[in-house]
Amino acid sequence: MAETPVADIHPPYLYPDYNSTRLRAPSQPLVRVAPSPLETAGPAFPKQFVKDSEADLTTWGRSAPLGEKMVLVGRVLDEGGRPVRRSLVEVWQANASGKYPHPVDDHDAPLDPNFLGKGQLLTDDEGRYRLVTVKPGAYPWQNHAFGWRPAHIHFSLFGNAYAQRLITQMFFPGDPLLAIDPIFQSVPEAGRSLLIAVLDLEHGIEGVALGYRWDMVLRGPRATPMGV
Amino acid sequence: MAKPTPSQTVGPFFARELLWKDGGTVLFAGRGERITLTGCVFDGVGAPIFDALFETWQADPAGTFPSGDDGARPYGYGRVSTDRDGRYAIETMMPGPFKGPGGETYAPQISVSIFARGLLKALRTRVFLAPLDAIKDDPLARAIGDTTRLRTLIAARDPRDPKIYRWDVRLRGAGEAVFIEL
Ligand SMILES: [Fe+3]
Numbered sequence: 001m002a003e004t005p006v007a008d009i010h011p012p013y014l015y016p017d018y019n020s021t022r023l024r025a026p027s028q029p030l031v032r033v034a035p036s037p038l039e040t041a042g043p044a045f046p047k048q049f050v051k052d053s054e055a056d057l058t059t060w061g062r063s064a065p066l067g068e069k070m071v072l073v074g075r076v077l078d079e080g081g082r083p084v085r086r087s088l089v090e091v092w093q094a095n096a097s098g099k100y101p102h103p104v105d106d107h108d109a110p111l112d113p114n115f116l117g118k119g120q121l122l123t124d125d126e127g128r129y130r131l132v133t134v135k136p137g138a139y140p141w142q143n144h145a146f147g148w149r150p151a152h153i154h155f156s157l158f159g160n161a162y163a164q165r166l167i168t169q170m171f172f173p174g175d176p177l178l179a180i181d182p183i184f185q186s187v188p189e190a191g192r193s194l195l196i197a198v199l200d201l202e203h204g205i206e207g208v209a210l211g212y213r214w215d216m217v218l219r220g221p222r223a224t225p226m227g228v
Numbered sequence: 229m230a231k232p233t234p235s236q237t238v239g240p241f242f243a244r245e246l247l248w249k250d251g252g253t254v255l256f257a258g259r260g261e262r263i264t265l266t267g268c269v270f271d272g273v274g275a276p277i278f279d280a281l282f283e284t285w286q287a288d289p290a291g292t293f294p295s296g297d298d299g300a301r302p303y304g305y306g307r308v309s310t311d312r313d314g315r316y317a318i319e320t321m322m323p324g325p326f327k328g329p330g331g332e333t334y335a336p337q338i339s340v341s342i343f344a345r346g347l348l349k350a351l352r353t354r355v356f357l358a359p360l361d362a363i364k365d366d367p368l369a370r371a372i373g374d375t376t377r378l379r380t381l382i383a384a385r386d387p388r389d390p391k392i393y394r395w396d397v398r399l400r401g402a403g404e405a406v407f408i409e410l
Contacts, residue, residue: 010348010349011349013347013348013351015348018237018346020345021346021348022346023271023272023273023399024271024272024277024345024399025346025400026400026407027401027404028377028406028407030407030408030409031406031408031409032371032409033409034328034367034410036334036339036354036367037293037329037334038286038293039339041295042285043294043302044296045297045302046298046302048300049301077230079229079231080230081230090245090246092241092245092246101244102241102243104240104241105241117245118244118245154238154242156238162285162339163410165283165341165350166232166233166235167237167238167343168233168234168236169237183348184236186348188234190231191231191234192234194231194234195236217230217231217232217233218232218233
């Protein structure tokens with residue numbers, strides 16, 4: 001089986017412009033091993049684990065959250081283009097002013113009582129998902145002088161096998177902050193566009209919400225056909 | 229072949245969003261020997277990592293891969309964050325050994341993924357719940373070869389409480405754990 005040059009797509013562990021990597025990146029090369037049969041299997045999330053309402057982050061409070069309402073649609077596929085079915089997708093994000101309801105977020109921006117910024121869903125039989133939310137705001141961080149994170153939504157995926165587990169971030173097209181964000185820039189150039197959603201107005205809600213589309217691709221374990 | 233979506237860091241504001249109620253108590257369908265895997269995660273200067281997401285996936289005591297759920301959570305999967313001291317704890321059952329496709333035997337082990345601020349990709353490895361002389365034929369033990377490095381993946385049974393297996397993880401530098409690429 002041909003190997004995808006993963007090194008050209010994923011960021012390195014050590015990326016000095018992102019300061020925290022300097023003390024946390026392993027210094028030794030990874031040991032390459034075939035996934036164990038345990039790792040080509042994976043946890044089964046019960047249907048009840050996810051409520052349908054958890055895919056809509058805008059209905060959590062008593063009224064609508066502040067911000068630019070948006071619908072995000074897409075598919076989760078494997079490298080062979082096959083849908084990743086009934087797989088858990090978790091999301092979390094800042095509110096429209098760039099604030100997380102988290103005790104260590106000291107950004108001086110308002111919390112939104114109608115926005116928790118947390119959701120989850122299971123992909124359908126075609127690997128599709130649909131999320132309703134508000135566009136998150138950019139926020140400052142301490143990594144470097146005048147550092148601001150571009151608007152982003154965090155994604156956590158389980159795939160259909162433990163070996164496919166992925167945590168990543170989705171960004172917005174045309175954001176000038178992408179150019180100064182070491183976390184985004186840590187991705188080799190060939191991979192960066194894969195993290196940016198595209199505007200897709202038809203998936204929005206007329207007069208209510210902008211539409212965006214973003215597909216995710218999970219890697220199968222090397223040299224092992226996943227067949228899931 | 230479609231290109232895989234690049235990985236990005238989990239950090240730093242995940243805790244409230246991703247943690248599960250009782251995520252540190254791993255569920256199984258059957259019975260078995262209850263154990264606790266616990267230890268601390270340290271960075272390259274030995275400081276505790278207090279903001280890591282620590283996930284585990286393992287076989288059941290019979291060496292079977294959990295496929296079901298209890299209606300609320302999947303069997304066999306653990307998920308916790310480290311605390312102020314870098315400590316994690318997973319209450320689970322002793323996994324049984326299992327066979328690979330070529331007939332090779334995998335020693336009792338737990339697959340571990342660590343996510344944190346400063347980790348642009350998950351760190352993945354396997355922790356062994358058996359002593360060095362019992363894991364020599366395990367595929368990962370063979371791939372590592374070097375005994376000093378292999379020892380970084382062996383959880384030590386607590387002499388005072390045999391239910392407790394201690395495994396500290398150093399991400400970088402002296403005593404750095406072996407991490408794997410699947
Ligand atoms: Fe963020």
